[in-house]
Each structure stands twice: as structure tokens, then as C-alpha cells.
Amino acid sequence: xxxxxxxxxxxxxxxxxxxxxxxxxxxxxxxxxxxxxxxxxxxxxxxxxxxxxxxxxxxxxxxxxxxxxxxxxxxxxxxxxxxxxxxxxxxxxxxxxxxxxxxxxxxxxxxxxxxxxxxxxxxxxxxxxxxxxxxxxxxxxxxxxxxxxxxxxxxxxxxxxxxxxxxxxxxxxxxxxxxxxxxxxxxxxxxxxxxxxxxxxxxxxxxxxxxxxxxxxxxxxxxxxxxxxxxxxxxxxxxxxxxxxxxxxxxxxxxxxxxxxxxxxxxxxxxxxxxxxxxxxxxxxxxxxxxxxxxxxxxxxxxxxxxxxxxxxxxxxxxxxxxxxxxxxxxxxxxxxxxxxxxxxxxxxxxxxxxxxxxxxxxxxxxxxxxxxxxxxxxxxxxxxxxxxxxxxxxxxxxxxxxxxxxxxxxxxxxxxxxxxxx
Numbered sequence: 001x002x003x004x005x006x007x008x009x010x011x012x013x014x015x016x017x018x019x020x021x022x023x024x025x026x027x028x029x030x031x032x033x034x035x036x037x038x039x040x041x042x043x044x045x046x047x048x049x050x051x052x053x054x055x056x057x058x059x060x061x062x063x064x065x066x067x068x069x070x071x072x073x074x075x076x077x078x079x080x081x082x083x084x085x086x087x088x089x090x091x092x093x094x095x096x097x098x099x100x101x102x103x104x105x106x107x108x109x110x111x112x113x114x115x116x117x118x119x120x121x122x123x124x125x126x127x128x129x130x131x132x133x134x135x136x137x138x139x140x141x142x143x144x145x146x147x148x149x150x151x152x153x154x155x156x157x158x159x160x161x162x163x164x165x166x167x168x169x170x171x172x173x174x175x176x177x178x179x180x181x182x183x184x185x186x187x188x189x190x191x192x193x194x195x196x197x198x199x200x201x202x203x204x205x206x207x208x209x210x211x212x213x214x215x216x217x218x219x220x221x222x223x224x225x226x227x228x229x230x231x232x233x234x235x236x237x238x239x240x241x242x243x244x245x246x247x248x249x250x251x252x253x254x255x256x257x258x259x260x261x262x263x264x265x266x267x268x269x270x271x272x273x274x275x276x277x278x279x280x281x282x283x284x285x286x287x288x289x290x291x292x293x294x295x296x297x298x299x300x301x302x303x304x305x306x307x308x309x310x311x312x313x314x315x316x317x318x319x320x321x322x323x324x325x326x327x328x329x330x331x332x333x334x335x336x337x338x339x340x341x342x343x344x345x346x347x348x349x350x351x352x353x354x355x356x357x358x359x360x361x362x363x364x365x366x367x368x369x370x371x372x373x374x375x376x377x378x379x380x381x382x383x384x385x386x387x388x389x390x391x392x393x394x395x396x397x398x399x400x401x402x403x404x405x406x407x408x409x410x411x412x413x414x415x416x417x418x419x420x421x422x423x
Contacts (some may be wrong), residue, residue: 001174003120003127004140007177010123011116011141012185018097019108019113019190026101026268038261045264046105047256052102053306054250056095060305061245063123064267067092069307070110071163074117074142078164085121089114096308103267105256105297106308108148113309116145116182136171139164143175144182150311151193152368153183159361163398195271199279199342202342205379206335213329213336214379217322217343218350218386223386224321225354226394228295235303245305252304256297266297269312274319277344284327291320304305310399314355315348315366322347342379345370349380353388355411357398 029048050370054140060066067094077085096111120141124134139160147156156179160166166175187193205214237249259266265273273290276282282290326343329336345366352362363380367373 001177003123003129003195004174004182005118006127007116007123007137008144008181009118009185011112011144012023012148012182012189014119015112015145015182015186016189018093018112019149021329022100022108026103027099030264030267032150034407039098041236041264042261045260045267046254049103049253049257049260049267050250051253053099053104053253053301054246056099056102056306057244057246057249057304059095060153060249060307063091065089066095067304067305067307068092069096069114069179070309070400071113074113074138075164075400077117077121078135078138082131083121083124083138085118085138087118089118092307093118099301099306099308100268102253103256103260104308105266105268105270105294105301106173106306107312107314108309108311109146109311112145113142114145116141116143116148120144121179133171136166136174139166139171140175140178143179147179148182148186149242150365150369151183151187151195152365153179155361155365155368156182156354158247159358160366162358162361163356165324166237168258169213171256173344182310194369195372196274196278196345196366198341198345198370198372200339200341202345202372202375204375205342206338208336209338210378213325213333213343214346214382214404215386217325217346218383219278219322219389219390220325221318221347221350221383222354222390222394224291224317225351225391228299228317228355229395229399232299232302232399235299238303245313249304249306252300252306255300255304259293259297263290263293266293270294270316271312272350274316274344277323278341280341282323284324284331287320287323287327291317291324294320311356314351314399317355318348318351319344320347321351342372342375345372345376346379349376349384350387354391355399357388357392359384359388 065088069089093111093115099106117138120137124137129137143156143160146159147153157176294317322343326337326340330340348366349362353359363384367376
């Protein structure tokens with residue numbers, strides 16, 4: 001328990017440091033672009049991602065260990081090495097932060113999971129935790145990283161239950177303590193407990209919405225999520241493998257920069273566009289455009305060989321899907337979707353279930369980040385459950401390549417892999 005508490009404190013502080021450095025550096029690099037027209041910001045949004053991701057590629061060529069990290073690395077460390085994670089995996093966290101700052105379409109939460117799990121592994125071994133309990137401390141670190149990044153302690157606990165194979169036993173107390181402490185450290189120092197709180201008070205979805213729009217939303221989200229995973233995997237093989245990694249990442253950065261000349265919302269994590277959607281500042285056409293372009297920019301970034309997290313792009317894609325769906329139904333059948341802003345939040349839940357294969361964790365994460373528990377509970381359970389189940393039938397793996405069986409309550413045991421990609 002002491003090791004879990006220390007892990008929660010350090011993971012919370014690490015999340016603050018990571019966000020501060022990545023956000024400050026990114027704002028400095030793109031400050032010019034934000035105040036100019038598309039043609040005026042063209043040189044900046046083309047050069048910074050291309051040059052920045054090209055330099056990341058040089059480092060990754062020189063130090064291939066930096067490619068290993070994120071959710072998949074933590075999963076495999078738990079499955080194959082009993083929770084032992086070497087400190088050199090911190091290089092992936094640092095490089096992921098730089099990719100985020102340079103405008104690559106990645107998120108900060110995956111590196112936070114990696115950092116939290118790494119801290120848990122180091123703290124557990126330093127404290128002399130028996131090897132059979134080290135996995136619990138690693139899961140506690142991952143939960144603390146998730147809780148600090150998403151500002152959701154319950155979501156952090158549920159995510160390690162759904163993805164990292166935690167069980168409802170006495171080890172869950174240590175995991176819950178670490179997640180709570182990571183959350184408290186982040187929110188008490190930074191103060192951003194509800195990053196997705198709507199600007200207007202949302203009402204509960206009426207009965208016609210629960211019986212009609214929520215199930216339909218779940219079905220369509222499963223198809224959209226399957227399409228995105230297929231695009232994501234296809235882009236991994238598009239850059240010629242005979243090219244140097246630096247050339248591939250630079251090309252990926254250039255392509256993302258070209259999109260960002262007209263749609264800068266695709267750069268980096270993209271969380272501000274979710275706030276725009278919640279505050280009614282996006283049109284239906286822009287929701288649809290950003291849905292496809294964020295999928296494309298994320299696929300290109302990872303397909304080029306860059307590293308980073310996938311949770312944030314998933315949430316942005318979900319918010320754009322939800323906004324497009326909600327505003328379409330609002331125009332066609334206002335009684336079934338009286339507040340399209342609610343569907344922006346629901347979109348994140350259903351897409352999280354479809355892409356990440358996290359049903360309950362996605363529901364709790366979005367509810368914690370928005371504070372809209374009562375409004376999201378029933379439609380989130382209906383739409384998110386349908387999206388998760390159909391998505392699992394369409395593809396028996398999450399976007400991380402993890403085989404997650406909903407009947408078993410967790411991931412299957414893997415044999416040591418031949419190769420690993422950072423996601």
C-alpha cells in the first residue's frame with residue numbers, strides 16, 4: 001500500500017510536468033499560426049510538424065528503444081515480464097511529449113499510462129515488493145497516470161480492469177488509492193477537474209432518445225470505429241519501409257501540416273475543438289469534416305512511425321462523431337435530440353468503446369471529465385454497450401492490437417511477442 005501511495009503521488013506530479021512542458025512548448029511553437037489566416041500560417045504549420053517529427057525519427061533510428069511504450073508496452077510488460085519495466089522506457093514518454101508539441105496527432109494519456117506504470121515498477125522493486133505483487137503496483141501506477149491525465153479516478157481503476165487484467169480482489173484497494181492520489185495531486189495543483197464541462201446545463205435524454213437515437217448511435221459508432229482502426233492499420237504500411245525512419249516521420253509531419261493549414265484543429269491532442277463543440281461553435285459540416293480529417297491525421301502520424309498516445313485522438317474523433325450525429329438528429333427529429341451538446345459527450349463514450357474496447361471505463365472517464373453523470377449514465381450504457389459489442393464482433397482486438405474478450409472481463413494471456421509497436 002505504501003508503494004502504491006508513493007506511486008500515486010509521483011504519477012500525479014509526473015502528469016503535471018508532462019502536460020506543462022508539452023503544452024508550453026507547443027504553444028510557443030504555434031503562437032504565430034494561431035493569429036494568422038491559412039496562407040499566413042502556412043510556413044509554420046508545414047515546417048514545424050515536418051522538421052519536428054523528422055528529428056524525432058532521427059532519434060528513434062539512433063535509439064530504437066524509444067519506439068517501445070504506451071498502452072501496448074505496459075500490457076506486454078504485465079503479460080510477459082511480470083511487471084518489470086526498465087527505466088529506459090522513459091525515452092518513449094519524452095519523445096511522445098515532443099511529438100505532441102510539434103503538432104503530431106497524438107495524445108498525452110498513453111505516455112501518462114507508460115510513465116505511471118514505469119514509476120510503479122520502479123517503486124515496487126525499490127520497496128522490495130514480492131514479484132507476485134509487483135504487477136499490482138504497476139497497474140496502480142497505470143491507474144494513477146490515467147486518473148491524473150483524464151481527471152477521473154474511477155475511470156482509471158476501470159480502465160486497468162478492462163485493459164490491463166486487474167481483478168476484483170484486495171489488490172484493487174492499492175490500485176484505487178493510487179488512482180485517487182494521482183487525481184488529487186493533479187486537480188489540487190492545476191485545478192482543471194472538469195475539462196469538458198458544458199457551457200449550458202444539460203438535461204437527461206428523453207425516452208424517445210433512449211429507445212431510438214442511443215441504440216442507433218451505438219451501431220453507427222461501431223462501424224465508424226471499425227473504419228478508423230482499418231485506416232489506422234493500413235497507414236502503417238503506406239510509407240515505404242526502405243525509407244529511413246526520419247524521412248517517413250518527416251513526410252508524415254508534412255502531410256499533417258498540409259491538413260492543418262485549413263484545419264488546425266487536427267494538430268496535437270485537439271482537446272480545444274471538443275470545447276468548441278460543447279459550446280455550439282461548430283457547424284454540422286465542420287463536425288463531419290473534422291471527424292474524417294482527425295482520423296486521417298492520426299493514422300498518418302502513427303503510420304509514419306511517430307510515437308504518442310491514442311486516447312486523446314479517440315476522444316476527439318468521438319466528439320466529432322457525436323456532434324455530427326446529434327446535430328443531424330436535432331434537425332430531423334428535435335424531440336429525440338433536444339440538446340446536440342449532449343451527443344458530443346456521448347460520442348466520446350461510444351467511440352471509446354468501439355476503438356479502445358473500453359466500455360465502462362469510457363463511460364466513467366467522460367462522466368468524470370464533464371460532471372454530467374445523470375445525463376450520461378443511461379444513454380451511455382445503452383449506446384456504449386451496443387458500440388462495444390458490435391465493435392468487438394467486427395474486430396476482436398482494440399486499436400492497440402490487444403485481444404480483449406468481453407466475456408472474460410480482461411485481456412487474454414499473451415506469449416512473448418516477436419515485435420512491438422509503440423501506441
